[in-house]
Amino acid sequence: MSNSATITKIDQSLLEKVDPKGELNLAACLQCGRCSAGCSMRLETDILPHQMNRMVLLGMEEELLSSKAIWTCASCQTCVSRCPMKVNTPLLVDRLREMASSAPTQDLEKIRIFNDEMLKSMKLFGRVYELAMMGFYKLRTRDLFSDLDKFPTMLKKGKMSLFPPRTRARKAVASIFDRVHRTRRAK
Ligand code: SF4
Ligand code: SF4
CATH class of the missing domain: 1.10.1060.10 (Alpha-helical ferredoxin)
Known part of the structure; x- marks a missing residue:
């Protein structure tokens, strides 16, 4: 501010x-x-x-x-x-x-979609699977080609993986999401 x-x-x-x-x-x-x-x-x-x-x-x-x-x-x-x-x-x-x-503006709409995809990825994999999340984000925003040049560097530096993460907390994370959804529906 x-x-x-x-x-x-x-x-x-x-x-x-x-x-x-x-x-x-x-x-x-x-x-x-x-x-x-x-x-x-x-x-x-x-x-x-x-x-x-x-x-x-x-x-x-x-x-x-x-x-x-x-x-x-x-x-x-x-x-x-x-x-x-x-x-x-x-x-x-x-x-x-x-x-x-x-009441989304165009910029807020992109942020909202990013947030939505990030949460879906966390629920599905127990933590964010960046490659899939970015793929869905790009499809939904129809912004397919921006930042593609950064992809090889991110792979090389281990900031992004080709494969989904493995985490033992997957079920526990999914149950937290379910609980939050149930609470929201009950309001
Ligand atoms: S929200 Fe709580 S911690 Fe933050 S400024 Fe106010 S009283 Fe302090
Ligand atoms: S929930 Fe965490 S990230 Fe959000 S405002 Fe509070 S301390 Fe900051």
Whole structure:
């Protein structure tokens, strides 16, 4: 988030959309920054968790829905486990993702598809099988040829494998996904 951003209004409408029952504890945030200091994606994101929480209270919907932050969050739960007020940032991110997914711009749509393919791959293989994930992503976005020149280097450096990963946690990971889907359906 830019340090030069100016607060022009305080607007509770976004808070009411993302947290109508007050389960996320956003209003209790002390802005202490413990969440952001421990965030596993802090070097990749454009909005840190403590900034995101405050932006919701300020009604900055457009800025949040067009941010990288809601898609780079790894849902690792580190922020909530470090938070003295138990502010549930990962659940906030889920709700912002849902909002962004229902009104996608072209760029957001690509990010949404990437996220969708990554989660499918994790569910199927227990961790991401990058080659298949990128194949499906490229087919769905019809962006078949960009970045193809990087493929041999990634193979050579072991960043991508021709074969699916083998992990003993495969069934456990799939059951986590099933549990999440069941919980969402029950809401
Ligand atoms: S750790 Fe909790 S209270 Fe502190 S800034 Fe983050 S969300 Fe707010
Ligand atoms: S759940 Fe998301 S916001 Fe929270 S620490 Fe992990 S990556 Fe950062």
